[in-house]
Amino acid sequence: MSLFYEPLGAGYRSLIVATASGSGDRPVSVTDAKTHLRVTGTDDDDYIGALIDAATAWCEDYCDRTFADKQYTVAFDLFVANRIELPRPPVRLNATASSATVTISYADTAGATQTLTWAQSGTQDFRLDRSHTPALVYPTYQQVWPSTRVDDNAVSITYLAGYGGAASVPTQAIHAIKLLVGHWYVAREAVGSVGQNIPMGVHALLANLRWRQYS
Numbered sequence: 658m659s660l661f662y663e664p665l666g667a668g669y670r671s672l673i674v675a676t677a678s679g680s681g682d683r684p685v686s687v688t689d690a691k692t693h694l695r696v697t698g699t700d701d702d703d704y705i706g707a708l709i710d711a712a713t714a715w716c717e718d719y720c721d722r723t724f725a726d727k728q729y730t731v732a733f734d735l736f737v738a739n740r741i742e743l744p745r746p747p748v749r750l751n752a753t754a755s756s757a758t759v760t761i762s763y764a765d766t767a768g769a770t771q772t773l774t775w776a777q778s779g780t781q782d783f784r785l786d787r788s789h790t791p792a793l794v795y796p797t798y799q800q801v802w803p804s805t806r807v808d809d810n811a812v813s814i815t816y817l818a819g820y821g822g823a824a825s826v827p828t829q830a831i832h833a834i835k836l837l838v839g840h841w842y843v844a845r846e847a848v849g850s851v852g853q854n855i856p857m858g859v860h861a862l863l864a865n866l867r868w869r870q871y872s
């Protein structure tokens with residue numbers, strides 16, 4: 658089969674948040690959320706911050722995207738295909754262009770750990786297509802992935818994902834997060850019926866941002 662038309666690979670084994678986002682990476686700040694809630698004073702700041710984090714995580718899971726910047730490590734049992742999708746788009750570049758943005762670690766046939774690196778300016782041991790959603794990694798021109806040991810989690814890929822700050826996060830996602838924060842701030846206990854759990858407007862806002870098409 659031609660390298661250039663090989664279908665995308667099967668699902669990944671695991672996806673781990675290698676570096677979790679902090680309060681500074683929130684798509685919605687506590688101040689913005691309080692404006693939406695029409696809340697004054699600081700007594701509920703920590704609680705509102707926790708609601709923002711929960712709402713952001715819910716929206717990310719629903720859309721299969723990354724709104725609060727994170728570093729992920731996705732693991733496979735082998736190089737599953739010529740082109741490999743990186744979950745939870747978008748993949749973004751490091752602030753320092755010369756630093757590694759994507760690294761691939763794999764166990765070679767002898768069991769030794771080997772590393773491949775892609776940096777915006779510098780080493781590029783493989784290709785990265787950020788214009789595709791989700792981003793793809795694949796070997797350099799007319800090359801193939803190296804052979805690996807047959808073992809669980811023999812291949813792992815580490816990369817940055819997110820929009821690089823609240824200013825670049827889609828406005829639909831920001832408003833959906835605010836709606837969820839408002840819903841949970843008012844309804845502090847579990848609601849009665851399933852249909853009331855998440856406001857319909859949240860689903861409508863996020864509908865065009867969902868990504869559920871991994872191979």
